[in-house]
Amino acid sequence: MTRIEIMDKLRDILTMAMGDASAELLANCTEDSGLTTDLALNSVGMLYVVIAIEEFFQIQFDDVGFGDFNTVRDVVDYIEKKTK
């Protein structure tokens, strides 16, 4: 899976996790976007995102903590590593 495809899927997941707030916040989302600063994800939102990523990509976040992910790039890097 390419990084572009991972990013494409991640947008879907963020849309589901962020609900009505997603359209405006995701419009300018890049890999440099901060999960809590730019996308305004709180702890429950992060929980949704991580579980959705596990379900969509069939991977497990078993060796990292939430605090290890600050940007979208951090998440994409992790998914890319796990799906290689």
Next chain:
Amino acid sequence: MKWVSRSPVFGDMLRVRAGQIYHFGIYASDDEVIQFGLAPIARPNVPDRDVEVCVSDIAAFCCGNEFEVGECDTDAERRIRRTPEQTVESARARIGEKNYSIIHNNCEHFAYKCATGSPFCSQTLSVREMFRAFPIVDLYIIKEREDERALLEYAINRSFGKKPADAALELVDGVWNSSVCKIAVARNCGALAICVSRADIKLELDDVIGGEEYGALDGVWIGKISLDGMSFKAKIYTATPERVRIYTNISI
């Protein structure tokens, strides 16, 4: 498990609303509530790797909110519920333990493990079930070719990130099966179409006839797809027609 408002006794499971989630612990006394980290709102900047099983008084556990006590609701729950002594002993034995994970090893997992012998988290389970109820439905269309396997392997890799060796792909009595997903194949009008999803799906490919309605209807998605100057009507029967995505820019 049902959650009630009453005074706790030695060995009880407690939960308290902490923002948008519940925080769980094991009650030994008003001065000794054993929990896996304090409630997240009480430790906002503590990284997961530093969270450990700890003891606090009940006020610190509650963070100003009302707690509830867990009571077994079914015979099955009563059968596995440990004694108060076993529950508290199990909790005390883990004080100082780390390896916290909000998904796989959180305070609710800890409390249930101490009280029943098995970790369990209703909160992550309900979120997980919510996402499983909305499976993706990905449709891949290319100009007709004999080799379905190549497109299938491409589709499973792109949709689920699984390599061919991990997909357990096999053709049995003309039907494709995989350990990763459900598969539907259709050929018509000079095109080969493959649909993959974790839920049941059925796929039809037809000529475009004027005056038809397209879109996500109840239990079916109907779309008009253009490919290399040709047009097709694809019909996908799925519980989640709003989740259908189309891929025509395929290189295999």
